[in-house]
Amino acid sequence: MLVEIAVADAYGAGFEFVEQEVIVAENKLIDYRAHQLSGIKGCYTDDTQMSLALAELMLKDIEWTQENIAEVFYECYKRDPVHGYAKRLQTAFSEAENAAIFARMINSDSFGNGAMMRSVPLGYFNSEAEVIDHATIQASVTHNHPIAIDASVCIALAAHAGLYGKVTLIELPEYLLSLGYKVNSGWHGRVKAISEDTLSAVISNLMGHNCYSTLIRNAVNFGGDTDSVAAISCGVASCYKETKKTLPEHLLKNFSKHSYGLDYLADLDSQLKNKYLADI
Incomplete structure (x- = not known):
């Protein structure tokens, strides 16, 4: 789960809010692209770090x-700053004394x-x-x-339904509706960094694709907040048996973050499975 989130996040970050022409030309899933503002390449953003923080709290x-949730967000960032945070959170990290x-x-x-983005x-x-x-x-x-x-709840429930074998991916919108959450599975176009857009884009992506490579590429093809859509899509998809669970080998190899990187995330994934799914 967290490994998939991180790789998709790092790839999508290179296309976040770039012009559509750049996406058409460069979204080939060959390698990571440097973020247009930070210049950082092959490193996850706030999407993954905040997911990591919640996973640590769960354990x-x-x-x-x-x-306690705010404290783990604060501690995770302070020990290992990453890029991608919204301005108000970045300001808080910089100015808060504790x-x-x-x-x-x-x-x-x-x-x-x-x-x-951190709910999976x-x-x-x-x-x-x-x-x-x-x-x-x-x-x-x-x-x-x-x-x-509601968007946070929907993403968490989507992951839950897969982890506990309650539905298949294609049945996900109906499952959420049965719990009182109506989702749009027909999203097209660029995705703003708002909950409604992102939830619709993620659900639509999951309805059309069941392997990590196509989920990542399609999330980027939407345009806009590409890293969040890619990260959430792959995170949720990792919970379902029908997903073809092979990340591009070159993206794993070229992942540039080592502290709290893929090995650390894989260990957290293992601990979560052992704690919550041991009896399943």
């Missing part, structure tokens, strides 16, 4: 509160996609009620808006 058996101050600075009613690991919780509760709390830390919270 620690610490109470699932807004304060996690408590950071928590106060990042509270917002934004309906951006920052809460949903929450699918490991054992019941739908737990998934909904934990996804709602973590979203409210930075995006306390009904649209952002």
Whole structure:
């Protein structure tokens, strides 16, 4: 899960909000492309780091509160800064003297996609009620808006349904609807960094593709917030048996981040499976 999120995130980051002509010319899945603003290549962004932070919290058996969630976000960034954070979070990381101050600075009613992009690991919780509760709390830390919270819940439930074998990918929209969440599976065009756009793009991507390579390429082809769509799509797809689970070997080889990199993420993946799925 986290390895797939990281590789898709790092590839998509090179195309984030670039012109469509660049995507047409360069989206060949041959290698990573440097991010147009940071200049960083082959390294994951905030999407993966915040997913990693929540995974670590899940493994620690610490109470699932807004304060503890903000603290793991703060600690993960401070030990290993990565690029891609929204301006308000980047400012908070830079100016907050401790996690408590950071928590106060990042509270917002934004309906951006920052809460949903980190929700995939929450699918490991054992019941739908737990998934909904934990996804709602973590979203409210930075995006306390009904649209952002619902999107966070939908992504976590999508992962949960695959991990626990409740539905196939093609049945996912119907499953979410049965729980009260209506999703659009016919998205076309560029994706804004808002929850509604990103959720629709992810669901549409999952309806049309079931292997990592095509999921990543199609996420980039949408344009806009390409790293978030690619990362969430591959993260959710990793939870389903029918997904062809082979990442491009050259992307694994050329992944440039070593501290808290693919080996660390693979270990977290293993720990999550052992903790939550050992009896399945």
